[in-house]
Amino acid sequence: MRIDAHNHAGIRYGAKQTGAELVAKLDAAEMDRAVIFPFVEGSFSNEPIREYAREFPDRLIPFCSVNPWDSDAAVEEARLRLGDEGFKGIKLHPTLHGYHLADHGMVDPIFEVAADHGVPVIVHGASDLYNSPLEFAEMARAFPEVPLLMAHMGTFWLFQQAIELAKELGNLYLETSRAPVFEIAEAVKALGPEKVIFGTDSPFVDYEWEVKKMERVAATDAAYDLVMGGNIAKILKLA
Numbered sequence: 584m585r586i587d588a589h590n591h592a593g594i595r596y597g598a599k600q601t602g603a604e605l606v607a608k609l610d611a612a613e614m615d616r617a618v619i620f621p622f623v624e625g626s627f628s629n630e631p632i633r634e635y636a637r638e639f640p641d642r643l644i645p646f647c648s649v650n651p652w653d654s655d656a657a658v659e660e661a662r663l664r665l666g667d668e669g670f671k672g673i674k675l676h677p678t679l680h681g682y683h684l685a686d687h688g689m690v691d692p693i694f695e696v697a698a699d700h701g702v703p704v705i706v707h708g709a710s711d712l713y714n715s716p717l718e719f720a721e722m723a724r725a726f727p728e729v730p731l732l733m734a735h736m737g738t739f740w741l742f743q744q745a746i747e748l749a750k751e752l753g754n755l756y757l758e759t760s761r762a763p764v765f766e767i768a769e770a771v772k773a774l775g776p777e778k779v780i781f782g783t784d785s786p787f788v789d790y791e792w793e794v795k796k797m798e799r800v801a802a803t804d805a806a807y808d809l810v811m812g813g814n815i816a817k818i819l820k821l822a
């Protein structure tokens with residue numbers, strides 16, 4: 584199964600992607616399924632995500648996003664979406680919302696919801712101030728039962744540190760969206776294909792190219808299959 588672990592859906596200033604638009608991209612690129620979450624700039628809602636996932640239940644996998652600054656309301660929102668509404672994971676963006684990923688007082692309650700529901704957390708993880716690989720490592724250690732995906736795998740300046748930490752921590756995975764082929768190939772080589780997960784960050788990419796580039800990162804078909812869907816399918820209990 585081919586799964587794209589990182590896509591935004593909905594509408595905000597300067598960007599838009601509906602469920603149907605994303606499914607058309609999946610079809611054109613021979614992808615089976617995609618994880619979707621909202622654009623989180625400004626005020627945002629998980630409601631369009633619920634609607635798109637209902638429209639394409641076999642193709643789109645809903646993750647909710649919350650802003651931990653909303654405190655109890657963020658926890659309540661995550662519980663609602665992961666509970667009755669059947670969302671499959673949580674997306675966080677420390678840089679856009681302005682908090683440190685490893686701020687335990689603020690972020691632990693969100694991870695506790697993920698732990699309770701047995702779902703993964705995916706977090707923006709480029710080499711920005713608020714979500715450096717060391718902050719991921721701290722949270723991965725604090726919640727060893729929660730699969731933690733580092734989106735963009737520390738690109739550019741911290742991808743080597745990301746690799747070292749993912750090597751050490753069983754529940755820390757590197758997600759490939761927007762990362763260059765060289766960095767992804769290095770990660771697959773150093774970690775083995777089990778710790779690397781394909782994502783695109785659509786709509787902010789040339790979709791076909793993001794899929795195409797992955798042909799260059801894995802040495803065998805078996806490794807390619809794990810990176811392109813096997814690993815995330817296992818985390819999401821789809822396989």
Ligand SMILES: [Zn+2]
Nearest residue numbers: 589590591784
């Ligand atoms: Zn993104």
